[in-house]
Amino acid sequence: MTAAVETGLTTTIHGDRVSLLRVLGPAHVWALGVGIVLVGEFTGWNFAADKGGALAALIVCWIVGLLYTSVAMIDSEVTSTVAAAGGQYAQAKHIVGPLMAFNVALFLVFAYTMLEVSDAILLGDTIVAKAGVEGLTHNSFIAATIVVLAWLNYRGVLMTLNVNFVITAIAYVSIVILFFSVSPWTQGAVLKLNELVTPGNALPYGWIGVIAAFQFGIWYYLGIEGTTQAAEEVRSPARSLPYGTMAGMITLLIAAAMTWYVCASLMPWEYLGITYYPLWDAGKLTGSPLLENLLFIATLLAALASANGCINDAARAWFSLGRDRYLPSWFSAVHPKYRTPYRSILFLLPIALAFAFIADLNQAITFSILSGVLQYTFMSINIMMFRKKWPLGSIRRGYTHPFHPLPAIVLFCLCMVTFFAIFLGFGSQLIAMTVFYFLISLWFHFYRYKFVRRGDQFSMPWPKPQGY
Amino acid sequence: MSRYIPPEQSKAGQIFDIAVVVVAIFVALWLPLKLGLAGAAKSIDPLDAKTWDALGQNATMASIWEKLGYTPETAHDIIQNRFHYIIDWPTLIIMAIVLVAYFVFLFRASDREYREVINEKFDDK
Numbered sequence: 001m002t003a004a005v006e007t008g009l010t011t012t013i014h015g016d017r018v019s020l021l022r023v024l025g026p027a028h029v030w031a032l033g034v035g036i037v038l039v040g041e042f043t044g045w046n047f048a049a050d051k052g053g054a055l056a057a058l059i060v061c062w063i064v065g066l067l068y069t070s071v072a073m074i075d076s077e078v079t080s081t082v083a084a085a086g087g088q089y090a091q092a093k094h095i096v097g098p099l100m101a102f103n104v105a106l107f108l109v110f111a112y113t114m115l116e117v118s119d120a121i122l123l124g125d126t127i128v129a130k131a132g133v134e135g136l137t138h139n140s141f142i143a144a145t146i147v148v149l150a151w152l153n154y155r156g157v158l159m160t161l162n163v164n165f166v167i168t169a170i171a172y173v174s175i176v177i178l179f180f181s182v183s184p185w186t187q188g189a190v191l192k193l194n195e196l197v198t199p200g201n202a203l204p205y206g207w208i209g210v211i212a213a214f215q216f217g218i219w220y221y222l223g224i225e226g227t228t229q230a231a232e233e234v235r236s237p238a239r240s241l242p243y244g245t246m247a248g249m250i251t252l253l254i255a256a257a258m259t260w261y262v263c264a265s266l267m268p269w270e271y272l273g274i275t276y277y278p279l280w281d282a283g284k285l286t287g288s289p290l291l292e293n294l295l296f297i298a299t300l301l302a303a304l305a306s307a308n309g310c311i312n313d314a315a316r317a318w319f320s321l322g323r324d325r326y327l328p329s330w331f332s333a334v335h336p337k338y339r340t341p342y343r344s345i346l347f348l349l350p351i352a353l354a355f356a357f358i359a360d361l362n363q364a365i366t367f368s369i370l371s372g373v374l375q376y377t378f379m380s381i382n383i384m385m386f387r388k389k390w391p392l393g394s395i396r397r398g399y400t401h402p403f404h405p406l407p408a409i410v411l412f413c414l415c416m417v418t419f420f421a422i423f424l425g426f427g428s429q430l431i432a433m434t435v436f437y438f439l440i441s442l443w444f445h446f447y448r449y450k451f452v453r454r455g456d457q458f459s460m461p462w463p464k465p466q467g468y
Numbered sequence: 469m470s471r472y473i474p475p476e477q478s479k480a481g482q483i484f485d486i487a488v489v490v491v492a493i494f495v496a497l498w499l500p501l502k503l504g505l506a507g508a509a510k511s512i513d514p515l516d517a518k519t520w521d522a523l524g525q526n527a528t529m530a531s532i533w534e535k536l537g538y539t540p541e542t543a544h545d546i547i548q549n550r551f552h553y554i555i556d557w558p559t560l561i562i563m564a565i566v567l568v569a570y571f572v573f574l575f576r577a578s579d580r581e582y583r584e585v586i587n588e589k590f591d592d593k
Contacts, residue, residue, distance in 0.1 A: 051551060097578030098585065110497075195528035208553045268529040270547045271536065285535060325474070327489065328482035347486075351493060359501060367497055377571070419567065420560075425509055425551065427559050429500045431566055436496030438570045440489075445577045448485065454472045455588035468586045 023158045024234045029227045029244025031165035032312065034251050035305035036115065036223035038171055041252075041259040042279050042302045043122050044219035044365050050273025051216060051425065052209030054264040055202035057272075059210050060217025061256050067414040068221040070407035071376055072249045074383045076242035079228040080398025082460060087228030087313075088375060088382075089320050093457055095386050100378065101457075102326045102444045103437060107375040108229075108317040113348055114368035115223060116310035117356045120145045121364060123303040125276055130296055142356045145307060150349045153311045156338045157233055164308050167301040172255060174298035178283060179258040181291055182265075190286060191265035201269060214414075214421035218369045220256045223306070224248055225375075229313040238398025276361060311345065311352075318344035325451045326444065366426050370433050373418050380412035389465035471588060513548045523547045 048057040078091045089108060093101035123145050124138025153160050182190040203209055227245045234240045263278045266285045275281050283295030319341030322331025335342040355364065384405060392400060401407060422430050477485075515522055518540045520530035524547070533543050 092578075096575065097580075097582030099581055100574055100578040103574060110493075114497075192528050195526060196532075198526075201524065205551060205553060209551075212551065212553060267532055267536075268525065270543075271533065274546055274549075281536070285532065325477075328477065328485050330482055330486075351490070354494075355497060358498060363501060381575075419563075423560055423563055424553055424555075427556070427563055431559075431563050432500045433496055434563075434566050434570050436492065438566070438573065440492050441570075441574060441577070443488070443492075445581070449581060451474045451477055453474055454584045457585045458589040464586065464590045468583065 022233055022235050024161060024230055024240070025236075026240040026244040026247070027165060028158075028161040029230060029234060029240050030248050030251070031161055031168050031305075032230055032309050033224045033227040033245055033248035034172070035164040035168040036112075036226045036309035036313070037221055037248070037252055037306070038168055038255065039119055039122065039302040039306035040219045040222060041175060041255050042171070042299045043276050043361070044118070044216060045256065045259070046263065046272050046275060046278040047216035047219070047362055047365070048213040048273075049264075049269045051205075051421075052211075052213035053202055053204045054197045054269040054272060056205075056210040056213040057217070058260050058264070060213045061220055061260055063414065064214065064217040064220055065253050065256065067218075067376070067411060067418075068224055068252075069249060070411040070414075071225055071379060072245045073401035073407050074379055074411065075225050075228055076245050076399045077397060077401040078383060078386055079231055079241050079245075080238045081395065082231075087231060087317070088225065088379065089317055090231070091228075091382060091386075092378065093324070094460055094462075095382055095389065096378075098324075098326065098449060098452060098457055099441060099445050101324075102321065102448075103441060104375060104378055105317045105321045105326070106437065106440065107371045107378070109314045109348070111368050111371035111375065112223070112226065112310040112314035112317070113352050114355065114359075114364050114371070116146070116149075116307045116314065116352050117359060118361055118364040118368060119303040119307035119310065120352070120356045121359075121361045122276060123300055123307075125361070126280065126296065126299050126303070129277070139357065143353060145304070146349065146352050146356060149304070149308050149311055150345055152308065153315060153345050154335070154338065154340055154342050156340060157230070157312065160308060160312055161230075164305050168305045171298045171302040171305060172251065174294050175255050175258055175279065178279065178286075178291055178295060179262055181288065182262055182286055184258075184261065187265075191262070193261070193265040196266075196268055197264055204269070208424070211417060212421050212424040214418045215369060215425060216365070218372060218418060219365060221249070221252055222369060222372050223309070223313075224252065225379075226309060226313045229316045242399040311348070314348050315341050315344040318348060324457065325453065326448065366422070366429060367433070369418075370422060370426075370430055373415055373422070374434075374437070376411060377415040380408045380415065383408045389467065390462060391466070394466075395462045472584070510549050510551055512545055513550055515544065515548060518544050 045057065048060050079087060082091050082094050089101050089105040092104040120142040121138065124141035127141050128136050128138050152163065184191065187193060205212065224245065227241060227248065231237050231241060259279060263272055263282050266282045272278055277299055280295045280299050283291040318331055321327040322329055322344065331344050331347065333343050334340065387404060419430070520540050523540060523544065525533065
């Protein structure tokens with residue numbers, strides 16, 4: 001076994017300092033963010049139509065877009081200033097404190113691991129549906145997806161994100177091709193929005209349905225904040241992270257609008273709300289075999305890109321916990337050859353596999369959304385504390401987001417609405433998960449924290465925070 | 469302020485802590501599934517007459533259902549499977565209390581730890 005001892009930002013192996021490689025540019029940041037999220041257009045967002053109707057899915061697409069624009073703005077400022085692996089985890093450590101950092105890392109690991117599980121289930125189900133062979137199950141496809149992608153991540157971050165860039169770009173282009181192939185400027189030929197979304201069925205549950213739809217509206221964009229996980233592997237964090245994140249958000253807003261318009265114009269909301277493959281179905285309903293096959297392949301690629309990015313992000317968050325001794329330091333080892341957090345990658349592999357076999361798609365999605373919303377609630381408070389402890393001008397920021405504190409207030413309010421939305425269908429699950437985070441926090445605060453080196457938790461070259 | 473020297477954790481201790489975390493993850497995520505707590509609160513509102521018209525589907529919608537391989541009989545359970553949004557106030561209040569208590573504990577305990585970090589970091593200089 002390799003003798004690994006963590007030392008600040010690097011790991012010492014046999015006397016040599018081995019750190020994560022700084023090899024990524026803005027395109028990789030974009031690919032990491034959009035790659036994780038784009039699968040949301042291929043499945044998941046449409047469950048918002050189930051909860052509130054087709055129009056509710058559009059309304060939440062815009063409003064949740066606002067939530068994520070706030071997330072991207074806030075995240076860009078904090079991460080371009082706190083450029084360390086772990087993203088929001090490193091932010092929490094420097095701004096709020098170790099216990100919050102521990103929780104944020106768990107939010108990240110759960111959100112990304114369950115998103116990876118959702119991707120693998122989607123990929124398996126899509127292949128089984130396409131094959132149409134009686135008795136064929138998705139299990140082998142799920143296992144192969146998770147294992148192969150874990151191996152890819154084990155081998156190196158640059159290769160992983162280069163692959164992500166290519167497959168994300170292909171999946172995105174397929175949505176654009178579908179959009180322009182159905183003559184979006186003409187109603188009646190292929191698209192029939194006014195006959196499918198009528199005054200009588202646009203909001204079948206009224207406004208309570210719109211609020212309920214927030215739960216799955218999150219899925220349009222969930223994971224864009226994952227760009228910050230690569231902070232320590234980006235060549236120029238101050239430039240690449242804001243640029244890659246904001247470009248990713250714009251890309252996703254456009255893709256979400258196109259996806260809703262095409263899907264809502266091609267299928268009744270009751271079907272749209274339950275299908276696992278809305279874009280592939282849209283391709284089928286155009287009657288074009290070319291579009292059908294293109295969207296089938298794009299669905300698989302989107303799922304692969306997302307799962308790939310999720311393994312990357314979850315492993316880095318777990319690695320950071322080990323490096324700071326919030327969890328056993330065994331997890332903090334960096335591979336001597338590939339320079340990846342390989343033990344964290346391998347540890348999370350069986351957890352993802354286990355849940356891929358015991359949870360169904362919308363349960364896995366809900367687990368992921370729950371952790372995501374807890375994290376966004378933290379982010380809205382975190383930016384207020386950041387600005388208070390280090391006002392503008394007191395430290396060098398790579399990027400300063402405008403209109404503060406408006407994005408933080410908007411983000412906090414929308415998180416509260418989303419908690420209520422989750423309560424409307426999955427309230428017991430929300431309580432169970434919060435109780436878990438509460439208990440594991442007690443474990444950390446009263447037991448595990450004794451292994452943590454106090455002063456080492458603050459590694460940024462900043463002045464003492466105001467008020468301390 | 470004197471520098472805090474954390475105890476070194478034995479291998480057995482590390483393995484035990486890893487086991488605690490793994491068990492906690494599985495309990496938190498798997499138990500709601502096992503107890504049937506996870507999943508949406510939907511139920512089917514059955515109709516006697518299973519026609520496209522009775523199901524509220526116009527001619528365009530009916531043609532799309534048929535293109536997707538459905539008949540009024542097979543589409544019935546999809547179309548009539550509805551959410552019933554009833555606000556269960558006791559559960560909502562419990563959820564709000566749990567969430568608020570969690571965040572209050574999180575910020576207060578974090579602040580206590582953060583003060584130790586800041587004191588050690590800046591008193592060293």
